[in-house]
Amino acid sequence: MTTSARPRTFLGVTTLPDADAILAALDPEQREVASAPLGAMRVVAGAGTGKTRAITHRIAYGVRSGALQPQRVLALTFTARAAGEMRTRLRELGVAGVQARTFHAAALRQLHYFWPKTVGGAAPEIMPAKAAAVAEACGRLQLRFDRTGMRDLAGEIEWAKVSLVTPDAYAAAAARARRTPPGLDVTAMARVLAVYEDVKSERGVIDFEDVLLMLRGMLDARPDIATTVREQYRHFVVDEYQDVNAVQQALLDTWLGGRDDLCVVGDPAQTIYSFTGASARHLRDFASKHPGARTVELVRNYRSTPQIITLANGLARAPGGARRWGGVELIAQQQPGPAPRLSTYADDAAEAAGVADLVFNAMAAGMPASQVAILFRTNGQSEAFESALSHKGIPYLVRGGERFFQRSEVKEATVLLRGAVRSDDGETPLPELVRSVLTGAGWSRTVPVGGAARSRWESLDALAVLADQVVGVSPAARMAEFVHEIDERAAAQHAPAVEGVTLASLHAAKGLEWDVVILAGVSDGLLPITMAETGAEIDEERRLLYVGVTRARRDLHLTWAQARVAGSRSSRRPSRFLDGLLAGTGTSATAGVRGRPAGKPKEKKIATCRTCGDALTAAVERTTGRCGNCPATYDETTFAALRAWRAAVAKAASVPAYVVFTDATLTAIAEATPSDDAGLVRIAGVGQRKLTLYGPSVLAVLGGGDPAEVAAETAAANAK
Structure with a gap:
């Protein structure tokens, strides 16, 4: 795949690749994908086989050959970064006007456009997160959960909604899917689902899943609007199709309206989001749903060595x-x-x-x-x-x-670059001009050594390198085009590479x-x-x-x-x-077992959360090794067994449970799962006295012993 299909500039004139040049840049399987831009097609694309290349060239070939109108093509993917990359590839192929968006972005755009015409006024506000609404629903039901529990409940709500499961149908659906609600039985979880919907309605807000559900409902209820959308978008391409869930598939079917101009690309071997409701069955069953659909397998891996591929x-x-x-x-x-x-x-x-x-x-x-x-x-x-x-x-x-475009140095640099649009003399090479502006934000040609200064410099240098890349694609680009590129990437969270x-x-x-x-x-x-x-x-x-x-x-x-x-x-x-x-x-x-490097002094350092890296200030956080915002990493069954044992021991001794072990210490034990006294005593809150009183029984519970029986033995031993 050495032939280039990118636009070429000669003597200041940019020429776009013709249809034959676009196909010439592909391998045989990719060419088979690109050369058939109309009709139903399933592409099973292995890792590193150039699937994005194949589908962007398919769109470009369709446009160049006259088979497709770019403004009538909707390319769908699952992340803003992937959508941004697809737009960049199409721009490099000289194709403008194709909509490349995530499912949610495409649906939200249509919902905002049609809502005033169907309902009146502006569309409801989207909640940035479910936590507050979930907490209120639990409060109404007198259910108590910590932040981790609330996060798990929000995840279960998302699964139900993307799987098109209503509160009434939740219990049966959860049983079929072998799902266990976090800390609740299925009946209680169904009630949480119902009350959560009530809370949203009372607040006049919707969540991200509602965007897809409400648009589908609108299109089903208003055939005239559905016809308008289908006239606008005649051809669909879906990337990462193995990750489609039930509500996304239902909306895609509504957009299609029974037509077959659909190309799907995916790899069932890379299905890793089943827990969110994604299913590879849509990819596997595509041919039966679309009789006559062509199937192409991309098998040539251009990424890895033969040893890795083996x-x-x-x-x-x-x-x-x-x-x-x-x-x-x-x-x-x-x-x-x-x-x-x-x-x-x-x-x-x-x-x-x-x-x-x-x-x-x-x-x-x-x-x-x-x-x-x-x-x-x-x-x-x-x-x-x-x-x-x-x-x-x-x-x-x-x-x-932290996202690239939210970093303080990137925000500051963007403001300076935006201001430089007016002072662009049109003669200074763009990369040189950008670097001159970035100097005001702290960039230099000398790389700092380590620390925060190096991190800040790397962010700014990524913008400098991006200027080189923009000029590589569009030699005549100036500061206005560069700032526009930054804005597009920020909207799509398509960050440049940072060292x-x-x-x-x-x-x-x-x-x-x-x-x-x-x-x-x-x-x-x-x-x-x-x-x-x-x-x-x-x-x-x-x-x-x-x-x-x-x-x-x-x-x-x-x-x-x-x-x-x-x-x-x-x-x-x-x-x-x-x-x-x-x-x-x-x-x-590698032969042998490697231990801790010898001869290096043990440094004293600030305790940090092992999940997010934030400093731990509270004693309970230092005990567990986690900040209060991050989820626990223990096995739920183990933790429940330890709590049951502690409750029984405390009751037998007529003392509060925290006298045996605090919640933080019990959590640390569940996460560390020590197998001997040496491991147990290293946990904060387990001193020599408690090791003597409770050490053998804690290890017995961790080893699978019955909590009640072990607690009885503990009480008998400590009573002697």
Whole structure:
């Protein structure tokens, strides 16, 4: 795929690629997608096979050949970043006027447009978050939940709404989906759903799911408006179709109105959002719903080395050699590289230090920090890696943290750039002019060494590099066009690349790629995570690892720790998903077990939340290792057993429950799950006296003992 289909500039005149040039830039399978812009098509696109390239070239070919009118095409995806990338690709192909939006953005635009004509006045305000309405609903029902519980309830409400489940039908639907409401039975959860809707109605507001539901209802009730929308949008493209949920599919069907001008693109092997209501069945069943639809498989992986692809194919291959989930067998197109490596460490702290060493060595060999990522299963794992990277002075970014365009230095720079539009002399090269303006915001040609100054500089330098990219696409671009590009990216949250190692959960990493990827915590209990019990849940965990593996272009490291804390029993094992794959793929396992690096003084540092990184100021926060805004990471069953044991012990001794252990200490025990006295006594709130009184029984409960029986034994022993 070396032929370029981008606009070319010669002697100041820009020429756009013709239809044949657009097809010439594609491989055979991609060309099959692009050359048929009309009718129903399903594209099963494996990781790294160029799906965005294929569908944007399909639209561009359709426009250039006269088969499509750009303003009548609606391209749908799931993130503002992906929609922004699609618009950028189409602009590079010289195609303007195509609407590329998320489902919610497209629906909201139509809802605002048609609401005054159907209902009158402005559309209802959208709640920025569900928390307040959920809290009021619980208050009316005399239900008490902490912030974590409220967040879980909001997630369950979202699942019900995107699955088109009403309060009356919730109990049956939850049973079919094997869902357990957080801290409630299904009847109580159905009541929360009903009262939540009452609260919204009384406040005159809607939530994000209502945008889709209300627009669909409006189109069903008003055939004239539905006809208007269908006249406007004649051709639809849906990216990441494996992530479509029931309400999105229902709205898409309404938009189509029985027509077949629909191209869907997805990969069932990358279905990792089932817990939100997403289902790959829409992708699998597409041909039966659209008879005569063409199916094209994209199998040529242009991202990763053959060694990485071999491991990925192994993860996606069922016993007997069949492909799992209806995905594709990838064929690597890159040159060979190093074999994926599996490293073993003694404990989590040693693993974090070892991972930081891997990053340091990669950067010392010339790898840019922005091309290195550390991926993990849960957000709670991030803190240890942040601390280890900081110790070595390595810049990093936490994906899902503060958004790029909300950073103070970026806001300040944008104001300065906007002001520079009027003073643009039209002669100074745009990149030079932008850098001159950014100097006023703190940018310099000398890179600061570490710390906050380096982080600020990296943000500003990303804007400078963006100016280079804008000129690369549009050589005649001036400051006004550059500011417009920034505004579009800010609206779509399509941030430019910032120099720094990326820390991200596997869910947040989907759709991204790096030269060097370190998959950390690849052990049973994390991958698959302990809460995954059913076959479907275990399958989703395997797909998460598949997504992580296929993020790597050149170097792939997998790491795991034998124990959570130093000195505790080595109870972990490598992820079962790797069984039988290491020898067959050329994957190498690092010999020996790595412990904590010797000879380094232990630094005193401010306690920070292991989930979000904020400083911990309250004693209860320091005990649990989490701030009050972040969710707990313990197993609910374990915590419930400990609470039942504590209540029984306190009752037998005629003392308040907190005298046995405070809630914070009990939470810390549930999260650490120590296996011996040494591990238990390291938890804040467990001194030598309480270790003597309660240590054996706490360990017995953690080991699966019946709380009531263990409590009775404790009371008898302490009464002697």
